[in-house]
Amino acid sequence: MKLTRLLPALLGLFSLSLPAAEKPDVLFIAVDDLNDWVGHLGGHPQAKTPNIDRLVARGTAFTNAHCAAPACNPSRAALMTGLRPWQTGIYTNDDTAGGIIKDIVTINRHFLAQGYNTQGGGKIYHGGPSEGREDTWTVWKNLFPGTKTHESNMNGLNSGHFDWGVLDAKTEEMGDTKMTDWAINELKTAPLDKPLFLAAGYVKPHLPWYVPQEFFDRFPLESIQLPKVKEDDLADIPAAGVKMAKPEGDHAKVVKGDQWKKAVQAYLATTSYLDDQVGRLLDGLDASPRKDKTIIVWWTDHGWALGEKQHWRKFALWEDTTRTSFSIVAPGVSKPGSVCNAGVDYMNIYPTLCELTGLPVPAHVKGASLVPLLKDPKAAWDGVAICTHDKGNHAVKNEQWRYIRYADGSEELYDHTQDPHEWTNLAGEVGMSEVKAKLASHLPPEGTEVPSVRDNNGGRNKAKGKGKEKGKGKGKGKNKSKEKSE
Numbered sequence: 001m002k003l004t005r006l007l008p009a010l011l012g013l014f015s016l017s018l019p020a021a022e023k024p025d026v027l028f029i030a031v032d033d034l035n036d037w038v039g040h041l042g043g044h045p046q047a048k049t050p051n052i053d054r055l056v057a058r059g060t061a062f063t064n065a066h067c068a069a070p071a072c073n074p075s076r077a078a079l080m081t082g083l084r085p086w087q088t089g090i091y092t093n094d095d096t097a098g099g100i101i102k103d104i105v106t107i108n109r110h111f112l113a114q115g116y117n118t119q120g121g122g123k124i125y126h127g128g129p130s131e132g133r134e135d136t137w138t139v140w141k142n143l144f145p146g147t148k149t150h151e152s153n154m155n156g157l158n159s160g161h162f163d164w165g166v167l168d169a170k171t172e173e174m175g176d177t178k179m180t181d182w183a184i185n186e187l188k189t190a191p192l193d194k195p196l197f198l199a200a201g202y203v204k205p206h207l208p209w210y211v212p213q214e215f216f217d218r219f220p221l222e223s224i225q226l227p228k229v230k231e232d233d234l235a236d237i238p239a240a241g242v243k244m245a246k247p248e249g250d251h252a253k254v255v256k257g258d259q260w261k262k263a264v265q266a267y268l269a270t271t272s273y274l275d276d277q278v279g280r281l282l283d284g285l286d287a288s289p290r291k292d293k294t295i296i297v298w299w300t301d302h303g304w305a306l307g308e309k310q311h312w313r314k315f316a317l318w319e320d321t322t323r324t325s326f327s328i329v330a331p332g333v334s335k336p337g338s339v340c341n342a343g344v345d346y347m348n349i350y351p352t353l354c355e356l357t358g359l360p361v362p363a364h365v366k367g368a369s370l371v372p373l374l375k376d377p378k379a380a381w382d383g384v385a386i387c388t389h390d391k392g393n394h395a396v397k398n399e400q401w402r403y404i405r406y407a408d409g410s411e412e413l414y415d416h417t418q419d420p421h422e423w424t425n426l427a428g429e430v431g432m433s434e435v436k437a438k439l440a441s442h443l444p445p446e447g448t449e450v451p452s453v454r455d456n457n458g459g460r461n462k463a464k465g466k467g468k469e470k471g472k473g474k475g476k477g478k479n480k481s482k483e484k485s486e
Contacts, residue, residue, distance in 0.1 A: 023195035024331070024357055025294040026111070027187070027285060029278070030199065032072065032123055032206040033314070034300040036323050037271060043323075044264075046225055048218060048272050051279030052325065055298055059329030060338040060374050066322040066345045066385035066397055067302040070314040073097060073126035074388075075301045075346065080106045080125065082350035082365035085388045086449035092390055093126065095453035101125075102132025105362045107350055109136045111197040114359050119186050122179040122201030141182060143203065146175030150210070155262065157253045162312075164209035164259075164266030166216055171273070174211075176202050180277045184284030192289060195357075200281065204274045205304075209266035211273040219268045224261045226307065228421060233309050236425040238410030244317070244389070247310035254312065264306055295356055296329035297349065308421075317395035317404045319414075319422055322387040330356050333374050340377035343398040344370060345385035384442050391449050396439040403427075403439035411436065 036043030039053040040061055068078035073093040074085050081104045085091045088100050105113075112118045121141035125131055128142060147169040154165030171177055183200040190196050204211070234242050245251075254260050285291055303321040305311040314321045326344075328334060333356065347367035354361045355369045372379045385397040392407025402422065404412040411427035413436060426432055450456070 023116075025196040025290045026116075026198065026353065026357065027281075027294050027296045028107075028124075028197065028199040029281070029296065029298045030076070030122070030124055030201040031274065031298075031300040031325070032201070032203050033302070033304050034205055034271060034274065034325060035304040035320060036325060037268065038325050041323075041325060044225070044227070044268065046219060046223075046268060048268070049275040051275045051282060052298075055278060055282050055296065055329070056325070056327040057337050059296065059327055059334040059336065060340055060377055062326045062328075062340050062342070062344050062370075062373075064341050064343050064385065064397065064399060065324050065326035066343070066387050066395075067324055068346050068386070069388050070302045070316060070321045071389070072123075072301055072314075073130070076125050077101060077130065079299070079301075079346040079349055080108070082107075082347060082362070082367060084347065084386070086391070086444045089450045089453040089456055091388065091452045092454075097126065097130045097453070098132030100132070100453060101130060104364065106131065106136065107353065108197065108199065110354075110359065110362060111357075112136065112138060115195065116197040117190055117194045118197045118199070119190065120199040120201070121182050122176070122199075123203050123206075124199050124201040141179075144175040144178035144182065146178070147173050147210070150208075154208075154210075155257065155259050157257050157259060159250065159253060161208045162250060163207065164263055164270075166213045167210040169212060171212055171214075171276075174204075174273070176204050176274065176277050179203075180280050180284075183281055184288075187284050187288040187290055190290075196290065202274055202277065205267060205270035209263075209270040211266075211270050215269040215273045216265065218272050219265045221261060221265050224265050224268075226260055226264060229308055229310075230421070230423045233423055237309070237412060238406060238408075240393070240406035240408055240410050241316075241404070241412060244315060244393075245309050245311040250312035251307060251310040254307065260307060267304075267306060292331060294329075295331070295353070296327075297353065298325065298327045298329075299346065299349065300324045300326070315389065317387055317389055317393060319397075319402060319416075319420075322385075322395060322397070328352065328356075328370065328374060330371075330374050333371065338374075338377045340373050341399055342373060342377075342381040342383065343385040344373075344381075344383060345387065347386075348383070384439070386442055391452055394443050396442050398439070401435060401439060403436055405440060405443065 037047040038049040040056050067075040069075045069085050071093050074090045077090045077097045078084055090097050108118050118138045120137045153163055155163050186198055302314045303323045305320040308320045348370045350365045351361050351367050351369040355371045368383055387395045395404045400417055402414045412425045413427040414422040
C-alpha cells in the first residue's frame with residue numbers, strides 16, 4: 001500500500017483512540033442548482049451573496065471546482081459514494097440510485113460507523129429512496145415542508161415547474177428556512193460527548209423560483225443585466241452538443257414570452273433568499289459550542305445555465321453547467337481568504353473529509369485528498385475535473401482548458417485564458433491534437449463504462465422508480481415531500 005493511502009488509515013486508528021469530544025465536527029452544506037452567480041466567483045455582476053462569501057472566506061475557495069455530473073441525482077450519488085457515474089451506472093436523474101448505493105459505504109454511513117452522530121436534513125441525496133436502505137444516519141429529517149406551489153403557471157410559459165414569480169408567503173414558511181432552524185438547533189443542542197456530522201441540504205435555488213416580494217425588490221427588473229452571450233454560439237458546436245443545448249425548447253419559450261430578464265431577476269432573488277439562510281446558519285454555528293472545532297464543507301451540486309449557448313437548466317457539459325461554488329473551512333489546516341484555481345471535482349471530497357477527521361479511507365474511494373491544497377493553494381496538482389452527462393459524454397477541465405468528448409466521438413475544446421465564455425471551439429484547429437490527447441487520457445478507456453442503471457436490465461437495480469420514501473436511520477423523517485424530476 002502506498003504511504004499516501006496508508007497515512008490516513010493510521011491517522012484513523014489514532015483518531016479513534018482519542019476522546020470523542022476531541023474529534024472535529026463537520027458541517028456539510030449542500031445547495032441545489034446554484035451556479036457561479038455568487039460574489040466570490042463573479043458569475044453575474046448583480047449577484048448579492050454576502051453571507052455565502054463570508055463563509056467561503058473563512059477557508060479555501062476552490063474557484064475551478066466542478067461537479068461529477070450536471071444533474072442532481074448523479075452528482076450527489078457520485079459525491080456521496082466517491083464513485084464516478086461510469087463506475088456505478090448512475091448517469092442521469094432517470095437512473096434510480098438506491099439499488100446501487102445500498103451496497104456502497106457512503107460518506108454518512110462511514111461517519112456513522114466511525115462513531116459520529118450523523119444528522120441529515122433537507123436535500124442531500126436526490127430523493128428519499130436514493131440510498132436504498134434505512135440505517136445510514138443517526139437521524140434523517142428529509143425535506144422540510146414549505147409553502148404550496150402555485151396551481152397556475154406564473155410566468156406564462158406553461159412548462160411545469162420551469163416557473164418564477166413573487167410568492168405570497170412569509171420567509172418563515174419556506175422549507176429552507178425551517179431546515180436552517182433545525183440545523184441551528186442541532187449545532188446548539190447536539191451532545192458534546194460525541195462528534196457531529198451535520199448535513200444541511202438547501203433546495204433553493206431549485207425551480208420554481210418562488211420567493212417573497214422582499215427578495216425581488218433587491219433586484220429591480222429595469223436594471224437587470226442578461227448573461228453575456230454570442231448570438232451564433234452554437235454554430236461551431238457538434239450536433240451532440242446542440243442536442244444537449246435544446247435551443248428550440250426552454251430558450252425559445254423564454255425569448256418568445258419576453259421572460260429572460262424576469263428569469264434572471266427571479267434566480268438572483270431566489271439565490272439572495274438562500275444567502276440569508278446561509279447567514280443565519282453561519283451565525284448559529286458561531287453561537288454554538290462547536291464553533292472552533294467544526295470543519296465546514298460548502299458545495300453546490302452543479303451549475304445552471306440561463307440562456308448561455310441558448311441553453312437553460314443543467315444537463316450539459318459547458319462551464320456554466322458544470323462549475324460549482326465549493327469551499328472547505330478546516331480549522332488549523334486551511335487559511336482564511338485562500339483561493340485555489342486548480343481543477344478539482346467532487347471525487348476529492350470524500351478522501352479529504354477522511355484525512356481531515358482522521359478516518360480511514362474506504363478501499364473503493366480513489367480520489368485524491370485536497371488537504372495539500374488546503375495547506376498551500378498553489379501546491380503542485382496534477383489532477384483535473386471530470387464531468388459526465390450520460391454514458392460516453394465527458395468534459396475535462398484543468399486551469400487552462402476545457403475538453404469535451406461526446407459518445408459519437410465529436411469534440412469541443414476551449415482555452416479559458418483567452419475565451420472564458422467558451423465562444424470559440426478549437427477542437428478542429430491545427431496544433432490542438434496534443435492538448436486534446438493529454439486531456440482525453442483522463443477519461444475512461446473505451447469499453448470500460450458500465451451501462452446506465454435504466455438500461456442495465458440484468459443489473460442490481462431493475463425496478464425503476466419503485467422505491468418508497470420511508471425515512472432513514474433511527475429518526476425517520478415525518479414529511480414525505482415528493483422530489484421533482486430535477
